[in-house]
Amino acid sequence: MxxxxxxxxxxxxxxxxxxxxxxxxxxxxxxxxxxxxxxxxxxxxxxxxxxxxxxxxxxxxxxxxxxxxxxxxxxxxxxxxxxxxxxxxxxxxxxxxxxxxxxxxxxxxxxxxxxxxxxxxxxxxxxxxxxxxxxxxxxxxxxxxxxxxxxxxxxxxxxxxxxxxxxxxxxxxxxxxxxxxxxxxxxxxxxxxxxxxxxxxxxxxxxxxxxxxxxxxxxxxxxxxxxxxxxxxxxxxxxxxxxxxxxxxxxxxxxHAGADGPHRAAELAGLRDELVRKVLEAVPEATLNGDWGHELVGGGPCRLPGIAHMSFPGCEGDSLIMLMDAQGIECSTGSACTAGVARPSHVLLAMGADEATARGSLRFSLGHTSTDADVAAVARAIGPVVERARRAGHAGSRQTLANTAATGR
Missing domain, CATH: 3.40.640.10 (Type I PLP-dependent aspartate aminotransferase-like (Major domain))
Structure with missing residues (x-):
């Protein structure tokens, strides 16, 4: 995995x-x-x-x-x-x-x-x-x-x-x-x-x-x-x-984490940036969430080095997670899930995103065991996964319309 x-x-x-x-x-x-x-x-x-x-x-x-x-x-x-x-x-x-x-x-x-x-x-x-x-x-x-x-x-x-x-x-x-x-x-x-x-x-x-x-x-x-x-x-x-x-x-x-922090942060930022680049190559319409500047006004990093949070139009986050998991890639979504009911990310909503964007997002977070091979695995999987998630979403929408027409509601 x-x-x-x-x-x-x-x-x-x-x-x-x-x-x-x-x-x-x-x-x-x-x-x-x-x-x-x-x-x-x-x-x-x-x-x-x-x-x-x-x-x-x-x-x-x-x-x-x-x-x-x-x-x-x-x-x-x-x-x-x-x-x-x-x-x-x-x-x-x-x-x-x-x-x-x-x-x-x-x-x-x-x-x-x-x-x-x-x-x-x-x-x-x-x-x-x-x-x-x-x-x-x-x-x-x-x-x-x-x-x-x-x-x-x-x-x-x-x-x-x-x-x-x-x-x-x-x-x-x-x-x-x-x-x-x-x-x-x-x-x-x-x-x-x-x-x-x-x-x-x-x-x-x-x-x-x-x-x-x-x-x-x-x-x-x-x-x-x-x-x-x-x-x-x-x-x-x-x-x-x-x-x-x-x-x-x-x-x-x-x-140990603190002592190795500066070195590890630089490595993670490099892996994260490469992951983002490859995901955007495979899915150009995907968008990045969060601050992608260089540093805070008073100095210091403006974002965590190991997190890449991205939204994929036309997709549901839970579908993306399961499809990625089927490819052997474990990541998460910005959506919180309570009692099996998917909810849009309160973080993205607070940032001004609409509900569709807040639901259709993935968080890739890297750590001290992450490698180039992990990034390569995402690069291979993300394009087909997004395509399948979109097809599933379209099929679900058509079924909903059909049910509505049949019931008159």
């Missing part, structure tokens, strides 16, 4: 797998006081220090979680509750329209159950929140705003936001900012201290670490009400027995 869905999950780095396997052979609860417990605690604290050093944070700012979804929920709900507790007027949430559902649905839950007001920050045609957009939104109600949440890099189209600029604006209005950096850490240069965010989410399985292990970087002065109560671990922000082997594996993955 040709695996091109690294933005969903990427294979574990061999160094992380080896470190985790070794840790699995040891026993000890990191909260216990006996020798085994102290050794487990030492492993956790060394992992915490390693992660902090890799992402520009203090060790005390690293709060271990079960992954990106928990980290996003802890940041959005926990900071909202803390801010509203200090000032009951602060019930407003500003969340970008292209966030992962872990952020969007956490915010929507607060609206339904906690009386929050949710305002989606619009994005431009490449999927970026412009600083002036955030400034205008805050100027319209900063005193009522509890939190701003804008992702570092979008998981569908790969567009990167200028988190440093957005953080500066949020702080001008005395509002904390959270960023979901799940797609960025290990691929882009991420410096928690320099970016100015108050909270940052990362997870292991996106960067070569284990499933079910992540971290929330939380500034020491950022108030955050816990979701879980129990043992008081992790600054009393995230109670629960620590998964020591997974924590060790995460630290090794973050360290």
């Amino acid at each position: 040709t695996y091109l869905d690294h933005a969903a999950t990427t294979p574990m780095l061999r160094q992380a797998a080896a470190a985790m396997s070794e840790a699995l052979s040891r026993t000890g609860n990191a909260s216990s006081l006996h020798s085994a417990g102290r050794l487990a605690r030492r492993a956790v604290e060394e992992a915490r220090e390693s992660i902090a050093a890799s992402v520009g944070a203090r060790p005390s700012e690293v709060v271990f979680t079960a992954g990106g979804t928990e980290g996003d929920n802890l940041a959005v709900k926990g900071i909202y509750w803390a801010r509203r507790g200090d000032d009951p007027r602060r019930t407003r949430l500003l969340v970008s329209a292209i966030e992962h559902h872990a952020v969007l649905e956490a915010a929507e839950w607060l609206v339904t159950h906690e009386g929050a007001e949710l305002e989606l920050l619009p994005v431009d045609q490449v999927g970026r929140v412009r600083p002036e957009t955030l400034r205008a939104a805050l100027a319209a109600g900063a005193g009522r705003t509890a939190l701003v949440s804008v992702m570092w890099a979008n998981n569908e189209v790969g567009t990167v936001n200028d988190i440093e600029a957005l953080s500066e604006i949020a702080h001008e209005f005395d509002v904390p900012l959270h960023t979901d950096a799940v797609q960025a850490v290990g691929v882009l240069p991420v410096d928690f201290a320099a970016c100015g965010a108050d909270a940052l989410t990362l997870t292991g399985h996106k960067l070569g670490g284990p499933y079910g292990q992540g971290a929330l970087l939380l500034r020491r002065d950022a108030e955050c009400t816990p979701l879980l109560h129990g043992g008081g671990q992790e600054r009393d922000v995230r109670s629960g027995t620590l998964n020591v082997p997974a924590v060790v594996g995460l630290a090794v993955a973050v360290r």
